[in-house]
Amino acid sequence: MVIRLALFSLLTVFVSSQEIAVDNVAAKNILGIGRMQAVAVSGRLICNGRPAANIKLKLYENEILFDRLMEEGRTDSNGQFRVSGNKREISRIDPKLNVYHKCNYNGLCYKKFTIKIPKDYINSGREAERTYDIGTLNLANQYPGQSTDCLN
Template structure:
């Protein structure tokens, strides 16, 4: 009886997880010039433990400042997509990078592994200061991400 309960519970949990995907595009400028080679990361930023944040995709803006990121995940809860932009526009000589993050609207989340819609965030001028902006050491953040991924893999 207990075995049957465990098997049914495992099957229910597996069925409760769902594939979700999202895509985002836009163009970055630094004043009047394209912001090239800017690091962008698309996250599923999970609030509840034990579900860690998932890095869905990362890329750099092209020579025109344009970018396109796509990602998918299997989640028990609804995806909470966030786009993070790491840059040095209008920054002078300071350590670290400016980090700007945007939550993406739920209407762009697609059921399944292939996004049906693309969230177009338009043109963003990185020269401006944004209220929720922060300064980060990208190399330290990458080391923390690797450590977190290793820890998450141990939990699986």
Template sequence: MKLALVLALVALEAAQASPFGTVQSASVKGKLTCNGQPAGEVKVKLYDVDTFDPDDLMAEGVSKADGTFTLAGSEKENTKIDPKVNIYHKCNHKGICLKKIAIVIPKDYVSEGEVAERTFDIGEINLAGRFSGESVDCIN
């Protein structure tokens, strides 16, 4: 039984790393504030969430001085990608590490090809609030 599980995991990993698959893309935008003021220079990263191996970084950047950001990226996968955006910030946080908010991008916003057909708008987020699943990240 254990051998069958190990073989299944190895096969799944090999399938994800295979040269076959489809290039898929996602795009996300939003505006970040801290206590009502634009939050510029906030690190944002777009990932494809993977189950059995590390998540794939699709794009990264920082918010502009007005708090806005846009990220777009693509990844080759055998199954549909599971995009998310991570936001790393220090708003109302005194620790040496950054607070991290992860937002899942709906599958409706995943496109085939290198360029996303639609951009998911997360809207305006006040980073001063508390968010479900929020964590502290020292290695980002």
């Protein structure tokens, strides 16, 4: 009986620790661990000198295994956009903006490139205090790390 009780106790501790590891994000939110951090990015996208309308943008928190989407948006008819998001994290968030487009490209998928957001534009709280302006980018250019993405 004592052996069964000891095995049951060990199994309970193991299962509980696995549930906590799997549900770490929920635990952080429920327990209030970490601090809420916010970021915002704006800019204008063009294609061969013309506004690039309806371009998909995704603001992510860069994670070790899977990036976490903070916000998704699109450019307006003038190619302008602003996306912002927030996330509760123990350490400083590592935000990035993915841009998905078909400027000068007729394939089935999209061209994708990533812009890392400087740490200076991250603040505590739910709302971004400053906006990182990427300026005007011509999507006809080739950007470092540009790839093709079919699953965006």
